[in-house]
Amino acid sequence: MENRPRTKAADGNVPQPIRNDGAGAPDFGPRDVMRDMENPDMLVPPDTDAGLTPNLKFSFSDSYMQLSHGGWSREVTVRELPIATTLAGVNMRLTPGGVRELHWHQQAEWAYMLYGRAHITLLDQEGRIFNEDIGPGDLWYFPAGLPHSIQGLEEGCEFLLVFDDGNFSEHNTFSFSDWFVHTPKDVLSANFGVPEGAFSNISSEKLHIFQGNIPGSLVNQRDQPNYGTAPQSFKHQLLAQEPIKSPGGSVRIVDSSNFPISKTIAASLVEIEPGAMRELHWHPNNDEWQYYLTGQGRMTVFAGKGATRTFDYRAGDVGYVPFAFGHYIQNTGNQTLWFLEMFKSGQNVDISLNQWMALTPFELVENNLHIGPEMIKALRKEKWPVVK
Numbered sequence: 001m002e003n004r005p006r007t008k009a010a011d012g013n014v015p016q017p018i019r020n021d022g023a024g025a026p027d028f029g030p031r032d033v034m035r036d037m038e039n040p041d042m043l044v045p046p047d048t049d050a051g052l053t054p055n056l057k058f059s060f061s062d063s064y065m066q067l068s069h070g071g072w073s074r075e076v077t078v079r080e081l082p083i084a085t086t087l088a089g090v091n092m093r094l095t096p097g098g099v100r101e102l103h104w105h106q107q108a109e110w111a112y113m114l115y116g117r118a119h120i121t122l123l124d125q126e127g128r129i130f131n132e133d134i135g136p137g138d139l140w141y142f143p144a145g146l147p148h149s150i151q152g153l154e155e156g157c158e159f160l161l162v163f164d165d166g167n168f169s170e171h172n173t174f175s176f177s178d179w180f181v182h183t184p185k186d187v188l189s190a191n192f193g194v195p196e197g198a199f200s201n202i203s204s205e206k207l208h209i210f211q212g213n214i215p216g217s218l219v220n221q222r223d224q225p226n227y228g229t230a231p232q233s234f235k236h237q238l239l240a241q242e243p244i245k246s247p248g249g250s251v252r253i254v255d256s257s258n259f260p261i262s263k264t265i266a267a268s269l270v271e272i273e274p275g276a277m278r279e280l281h282w283h284p285n286n287d288e289w290q291y292y293l294t295g296q297g298r299m300t301v302f303a304g305k306g307a308t309r310t311f312d313y314r315a316g317d318v319g320y321v322p323f324a325f326g327h328y329i330q331n332t333g334n335q336t337l338w339f340l341e342m343f344k345s346g347q348n349v350d351i352s353l354n355q356w357m358a359l360t361p362f363e364l365v366e367n368n369l370h371i372g373p374e375m376i377k378a379l380r381k382e383k384w385p386v387v388k
Contacts, residue, residue, distance in 0.1 A: 017043050041298050041310040049300070051307030054083045056299075056320045060091050066170075068209035070098035071152070076318045078166040084320045086344040087265070087289040088168040090161040091316075094118060094152035097214040101207040102149045102176035107163040109142040110265040112238070112340060114293070116157035119215045122148040122234055130230040134159075137239025139254065141262040147176075151215050160291055164264045164344050170208070177207050232261050238269055248276025249336075249387030256346040266348040270329075272297065272337040272387050278329040279387070280353040283321070286343045290319035295337035302326035313339075326353070354379055 015036050018024040024044065036043045058081040063074040077088040094100065113134050120140055122130040133153065134140060142148050144164075180188065181204055185196040192198075236259040243250035255266035272278055272295075296314040303309070303325050312332070313319055319339075321327050331337040357365055358379035365376060 015040060015043055019044055019047065021047075023047075038314065039312045041312050046300070046310055049308050049310055051303065051305065051309075053301060053303045053307045053309035055081070056083060056301055056309070057081075057311045057313065057317060058084075059317045060089075061316055063091075066208070070209045070211035071095050071100075071156075073170055073209065075170055077169055079169075081318060081320060083322065084287075084289060084318070085166040086164070086287045087342060088163045088166050089289070089291060089318060090163070090170050091158070092150075092161060092209075093158045094150065094156055094209065095211065096152050096154055096156045097212045098152040098156065099207075099210055099212040100150040101210060102147060103173045104145055104147040105142075105163065105168070105173050106144055107165045107168050108144045108264045109140075109148075110162045110164075110262065110267070110342070111140045112160045112162075112267075112291075113138045114158045114160060116155045117153040118157040118159070119151045119153060120148065120235075122146055122230070124230045124232075126230075128230040130234050132233075132235045134235060137237065139236040139238050139259070139262075139267075140234050141236075141259065141265065142234060143261070143263070151212060154214060160340070162265060162267075162289065162291075162342055175206055175208070177203065181206075234261055236262070243271070246387050249273050249278075251387065253348050255348045263346045264344060265342060266345050267340055267342045268348055270339055270341060270387065272329065272331040272339075274331050274334050274336065276331055276387055280326060280328045281350045282324050282326045282353075283343065283350050284324060285347060285349050286345045287323050288319075288321040288327075289342045290321070291340045291342075292317045292319070293338040293340065295331060295335050296333040297329050297331050297337045297339075299327055299329045 014033055016024070016026045018026065058076050060074055060076060063076055063080060065072055065074045071092065071094040073090055073092040075088065075090045076084070078085055092100065113136050115136060117133055117135045119131070119133050122142055124130065124146060132140075180199065180202050185199050188199050189196045236254055238252055238254055241252045241254070241258070243252050249271040251271070252269040254262070254268070256263050270278060290313075292313045292315050294315050296312070298310055298312050299319060300308060300310040301321055303322070311319065329337075329339070358376070362373065362376045365371065366373075
């Protein structure tokens with residue numbers, strides 16, 4: 001059994017960087033004790049950790065919070081977590097009636113509703129409109145370049161946005177109002193066929209998020225003139241999806257196979273019960289970007305060449321696993337651990353270490369690891385659950 005952290009201090013409550021085998025020494029210098037208590041496996045790494053592995057964790061709590069009348073936003077991009085080059089995340093809150101202004105991106109946008117409800121609109125490349133209400137556990141996906149908006153309904157809302165480029169930033173989007181401000185008024189007049197005075201009250205400040213009125217019923221909005229309704233849904237009800245259950249938890253997978261519009265981002269909503277773990281595995285298609293929803297857990301990442309590092313996560317944290325790095329996620333708390341794992345890919349795929357060993361000729365596995373036949377027999381009895 002690996003050596004775990006132990007407390008060694010005069011008051012008995014302050015954790016110290018000392019293993020049970022005596023390795024380490026007390027830290028009497030300036031320190032953030034609360035941070036150390038949240039990261040026991042970084043303060044006292046398992047004795048199996050070794051080598052140089054980059055930081056694979058960043059908390060939204062350490063991000064810059066942009067406050068607006070109508071809500072707030074904060075982001076974790078490659079600037080906050082340099083290893084996360086494939087995906088970036090934004091956490092956003094809208095008040096009742098709060099609006100994320102009309103805009104578009106060079107990147108595709110994937111979203112998960114954390115709390116409350118919102119109304120979304122999108123115009124597709126054929127001039128067809130998509131209007132929908134989004135509730136807790138629902139997703140949306142907006143392909144790159146398509147204009148859209150988000151507005152909080154009666155109770156307001158909070159959601160996670162994920163973009164298929166780690167260099168993305170909310171501050172570099174194409175804003176509806178910003179374009180008007182930076183277009184000569186005589187050009188606007190000629191384009192829309194109205195006097196220049198019609199544009200005299202346009203604000204010179206970029207709106208980003210602003211306070212509006214709670215939108216009317218979805219039925220009335222669908223009655224507005226347009227060139228038809230978008231034939232493909234940009235919304236998916238993930239929590240309504242039947243989970244794949246296994247001893248210790250469950251998983252809901254959403255990718256282009258059951259949400260066809262989502263061609264560049266695939267995801268899983270993973271549930272791990274206390275005492276359970278997401279098995280040892282890796283992903284053969286792309287890096288993994290994680291967002292922790294509830295509970296607490298730890299992840300050890302195997303980077304090859306003897307490099308392994310363990311991180312502790314809790315609600316609001318972002319985790320990252322580079323392409324093909326082996327890892328597991330273990331629930332270390334007393335409540336259920338929920339997290340999202342996302343990939344810049346149209347498909348969600350992984351390789352199970354258990355399955356690989358079970359399906360490989362026993363002699364070959366035995367010669368590699370010098371293990372007995374009882375382990376192979378045990379592996380072959382399983383159905384290789386994602387959570388166990």
